[in-house]
Amino acid sequence: MNIIEAIKDPQLFRHWLAPDGNLRSWQPWLAALRSLYHIPGKGKHGARLAAQATGHSPSVINTYAPYDVGLFLTGRRSGKSRIAAVIAAYEAVLAGHQKKLAPGEVGVVPVLAPTMKQGRIVKGYLRAIFDLPLLQGELATETAEGFTLHDGTRIEIMAGDYRKVRGYTLLAAIIDEAAFFQYEDTAKVNDTELVRALRPSLATTQGKLIAITSPYARKGWCWYAYRTYHGSHARTCSAALIWQAPSRTMNPTLPQKVVDDALREDYAAAKSEYLAEFRDDVAAYVDxxxxxxxxxxxxxxxxxxxxxxxxxxxxxxxxxxxxxxxxxxxxxxxxxxxxxxxxxxxxxxxxxxxxxxxxxxxxxxxxxxxxxxxxxxxxxxxxxxxxxxxxxxxxxxxxxxxxxxxxxxxxxxxxxxxxxxxxxxxxxxxxxxxxxxxxxxxxxxxxxxxxxxxxxxxxxxxxxxxxxxxxxx
Missing domain, CATH: 3.30.420.240 (Nucleotidyltransferase; domain 5)
Known part of the structure; x- marks a missing residue:
């Protein structure tokens, strides 16, 4: 079962995402996931959105899909954390990674956030997902740090300390609000070092590295990936799918007034938070x-x-x-x-x-x-x-x-x-x-x-x- 089928299944994610069963407002995210996982069926509107969001023609996107790395740069209130939870549950339960593991090897799907407090938002969504009838029986135990499934697979909610992700065998890795991973007292919270530490742990399973965030300053891995692989300035999009779209593009139910009010209050900040543009008024102080x-x-x-x-x-x-x-x-x-x-x-x-x-x-x-x-x-x-x-x-x-x-x-x-x-x-x-x-x-x-x-x-x-x-x- 692919992720689109799982989302459309009324016994899986469909009614969790849309209580009335109508996934129309989630179609932009379905188009994004189709591009990442190389699943046909975007239709003309989805193909047009994919070309607009990635800056590449559909033929270029399809040439390199499915992608091992996906970076989704979307605005606030666009459904980022709910989609992060869906991806984490799908990769842990339904993607079929377990057959790639050696006997006794435990697969982990980490959901990494700048802080544990932010990570608990996705954890709350995952808790609700595992109450769904078809997934209820998969859950063995729940702790403050995540979930263990009956086959031993773990979903772990983690703050983004790059030192703590080493040594795992990862089925996939989801980074929530990746552009806001900043240094605090040490180098432990840093999107560049985090991505570097995650890649070897994903190698065994060829798992996906998926980052979902609002853009922020023009620095770090998110800015590097965007600058290198997005749009007409990129030589190729083979290494990563970079999807950039405003809040209302990804969530048509968000009132335009919310965006307009934010733009009037602080234009530079709102461009980042709702229009999904990197801030041009924030730059690194020193290299x-x-x-x-x-x-x-x-x-x-x-x-x-x-x-x-x-x-x-x-x-x-x-x-x-x-x-x-x-x-x-x-x-x-x-x-x-x-x-x-x-x-x-x-x-x-x-x-x-x-x-x-x-x-x-x-x-x-x-x-x-x-x-x-x-x-x-x-x-x-x-x-x-x-x-x-x-x-x-x-x-x-x-x-x-x-x-x-x-x-x-x-x-x-x-x-x-x-x-x-x-x-x-x-x-x-x-x-x-x-x-x-x-x-x-x-x-x-x-x-x-x-x-x-x-x-x-x-x-x-x-x-x-x-x-x-x-x-x-």
């Missing part, structure tokens, strides 16, 4: 190769040296959600060397963290520290109580990043071997606002506390002190 070239591999920290003038920058937080961070640097000619970069993860007590920071500053012979304006008087007073003068940075965060970037790209910064720092720098985004003003910040759900401290100390250390009378300020 990974630049960060790697600036990193002194194997040197996570430099110990204090005598007769060296050190500079420090602190990024403080309330201790509940955000990290606190401290960076220390010195200057050698025009080059700024980042000697020390440390973060304090939440939850933490800000007073205790400032005491720890003050101890590190004294270790490097530092008696004054620059930092952001978080809870300014409290922070200044806490540092003062520990013998450190605290000074507010003259530039906001975006200004510090603007000053830091040309020094970094010119090879005038030496970074410590710190993977958290590297990922935070590589994940920074440059967003253009009205009037051409650029904002540089972490992506939604991300962090940049350590990157901010390093940019702050590098900018502070590189700025010559001004002399007023006999005092340097």
């Amino acid at each position: 990974r190769s630049v960060v790697e070239a600036a990193t002194d591999a194997g040197t996570p920290e430099r110990l204090p040296r005598p007769h060296t003038a050190y500079t420090a920058f602190a990024d403080l937080s309330g201790g509940r959600n955000d990290d606190a961070a401290l960076a220390i640097a010195h200057k050698e000619g025009e080059r700024v060397i980042i000697d020390y970069a440390r973060q304090w993860r939440p939850p933490h007590n800000p007073t205790t963290v400032i005491e720890d920071m003050a101890a590190e500053l004294r270790r490097y012979g530092i008696r004054r520290c620059t930092g952001d304006n978080y809870a300014a008087e409290f922070v200044a007073g806490a540092f003062r109580a520990n013998g450190i003068t605290y000074k507010r940075a003259p530039l906001p965060k975006s200004g510090l990043y603007m000053e830091f970037l040309p020094r970094l790209t010119s090879g005038l910064i030496t970074l410590p071997a710190n993977p958290v720092l590297a990922e935070q720098l590589c994940n920074l985004e440059r967003r253009t606002r009205a009037g051409g003003r650029d904002i540089i910040d972490h992506p939604p759900g991300g962090h940049d506390d350590l990157a901010n401290a390093v940019a702050g100390v590098a900018t502070t250390a590189a700025t010559p002190a001004r002399l007023v009378g006999a005092l340097a300020i």
